[in-house]
Amino acid sequence: MSLIVPKPIMPDDFVLMAQTKHKLHLVLDGTINFPGNGVSGLVLYGIYGTGKTTMASLLPGWIETAKSTNFLGNNLVGKLVDQTGPYFSFQACAQGQNGSSVISNIINGTSLISLNSTGLHYVILDEVDILTTAAIASLKSIMNQKNIVFILTTNNLNKIDKGVMNRSILLDMNAAPTNEWINKIIDIYQTSGLKPPLPSKIAGVVLAGNGSARSIFTDIEFAESLRAIKEGDQS
Numbered sequence: 543m544s545l546i547v548p549k550p551i552m553p554d555d556f557v558l559m560a561q562t563k564h565k566l567h568l569v570l571d572g573t574i575n576f577p578g579n580g581v582s583g584l585v586l587y588g589i590y591g592t593g594k595t596t597m598a599s600l601l602p603g604w605i606e607t608a609k610s611t612n613f614l615g616n617n618l619v620g621k622l623v624d625q626t627g628p629y630f631s632f633q634a635c636a637q638g639q640n641g642s643s644v645i646s647n648i649i650n651g652t653s654l655i656s657l658n659s660t661g662l663h664y665v666i667l668d669e670v671d672i673l674t675t676a677a678i679a680s681l682k683s684i685m686n687q688k689n690i691v692f693i694l695t696t697n698n699l700n701k702i703d704k705g706v707m708n709r710s711i712l713l714d715m716n717a718a719p720t721n722e723w724i725n726k727i728i729d730i731y732q733t734s735g736l737k738p739p740l741p742s743k744i745a746g747v748v749l750a751g752n753g754s755a756r757s758i759f760t761d762i763e764f765a766e767s768l769r770a771i772k773e774g775d776q777s
């Protein structure tokens with residue numbers, strides 16, 4: 543048997559600091575009126591590999607499902623999985639698109655009535671800090687529209703415009719508690735039918751990874767395959 547790191551599908555699949563988890567739950571379970579009161583953005587910030595892009599892509603489905611089905615009537619918010627497959631637009635700001643093409647894509651995509659049951663449009667702007675100043679100014683004015691949810695990711699919160707931050711809820715994706723990581727990794731080993739390493743060993747990998755899920759999982763998978771090779775179990 544080999545170690546299988548599952549792709550995240552629900553909030554509980556992410557290892558988060560307590561405050562981030564709490565805020566995320568309040569948004570998803572509707573305790574916070576979102577989008578509402580002039581706040582239409584969620585800003586996911588943190589170092590490379592902390593799961594920002596992964597979570598950004600899941601958020602439209604979570605929000606749509608929470609708002610348009612009875613899922614949360616029967617399940618905890620941490621277990622929320624998409625049951626709706628909503629339409630959303632994903633704009634990778636880093637991939638050579640200039641700011642004005644990103645903005646015109648958003649305007650074109652959101653000018654018609656949304657086909658989602660909630661009537662919401664979802665716009666993901668991945669690595670939004672790369673947008674030009676002019677594009678950010680246009681973004682602020684589009685953020686005043688009521689029926690669009692903006693999901694923004696960045697490695698660098700300092701580069702995010704104050705006006706955009708004002709219109710957003712900030713989610714810090716940086717280093718989650720080591721214990722949470724240890725529990726998550728033990729859980730993944732057990733689900734894969736494998737004996738987990740000692741917690742102290744896992745802690746070493748987590749600390750070396752500095753909060754990056756990408757580094758932590760890569761190191762854990764690597765360590766596991768070395769162990770399997772040593773024991774002659776390469777199945």
Ligand SMILES: Nc1ncnc2c1ncn2[C@@H]1O[C@H](COP(=O)(O)OP(=O)(O)O)[C@@H](O)[C@H]1O
Pocket residue numbers: 548549550555556557588589590591592593594595596597755756759
């Ligand atoms: N909390 C998590 N639990 C499980 N896998 C995760 C988690 N966060 C990130 N990943 C995995 O780590 C990798 C990097 O995530 P990504 O979303 O690209 O990070 P970022 O956008 O912050 O650089 C992806 O393969 C993703 O599936």
Ligand SMILES: [Mg+2]
Pocket residue numbers: 594595596668695
């Ligand atoms: Mg990313």
